[in-house]
Amino acid sequence: MKLLKAFLTLNICMAAYLGDYLVFKSRFSDSQVFRALTDSAVHASLGCLSSILFLSQEISFNNTACIFHIGFCTLLSSFIDVDHVFVAKSIYWKDLTNNKYRGIFHCTTFWLIITSILLTYSYIYKKINIYMLTWMIILAYTSHHIRDANRRGLWVYPFGHTPPFSKSLYIFLVAILPNILTVVNVYLKPDIYRHTIINYNNIV
Numbered sequence: 001m002k003l004l005k006a007f008l009t010l011n012i013c014m015a016a017y018l019g020d021y022l023v024f025k026s027r028f029s030d031s032q033v034f035r036a037l038t039d040s041a042v043h044a045s046l047g048c049l050s051s052i053l054f055l056s057q058e059i060s061f062n063n064t065a066c067i068f069h070i071g072f073c074t075l076l077s078s079f080i081d082v083d084h085v086f087v088a089k090s091i092y093w094k095d096l097t098n099n100k101y102r103g104i105f106h107c108t109t110f111w112l113i114i115t116s117i118l119l120t121y122s123y124i125y126k127k128i129n130i131y132m133l134t135w136m137i138i139l140a141y142t143s144h145h146i147r148d149a150n151r152r153g154l155w156v157y158p159f160g161h162t163p164p165f166s167k168s169l170y171i172f173l174v175a176i177l178p179n180i181l182t183v184v185n186v187y188l189k190p191d192i193y194r195h196t197i198i199n200y201n202n203i204v
């Protein structure tokens, strides 16, 4: 299991490094459409790998439940960028890529509040499906925000933006965070969850 975690962590580093090269420095990078699509794919890959790493510790999940959670985290990691449409009030590439302001989904405080409420509620009322989906949301927004922080910093309302993260700091954080969250979940998970097998039927 430790080898699998190390392998996945290495894959996260490679996806971030090679993904950024593809988005910003490849010979197709002049195309706004190519950059938007590959950027979205890199966010999705980081969310996907982070959720696989997280769920590799979950013995209570069957295969279908794993696929559902990984799929949810992957899509959400990419979906966060949909707020560019809300801010630009347009669906045209040139408007989406020239936003001065960031949308609500890029505000770290917003997700911190939402996920804290959901985790507390599901922990107290023992709603295992909401509890696990909340961890997927946490993995999705942290990987997305840390990667974006390389260019624009983290937006921590009401304190404003941090300075942009260096490349090495962002890759280190995006790789180490799913490992830390996995340990936090292992220790925090209520006892009742340890004896519950999660399958697709009790998710939908």
Ligand SMILES: [Zn+2]
Residues within 6 Å of the ligand: 080, 081, 106, 144, 148
């Ligand atoms: Zn973004």
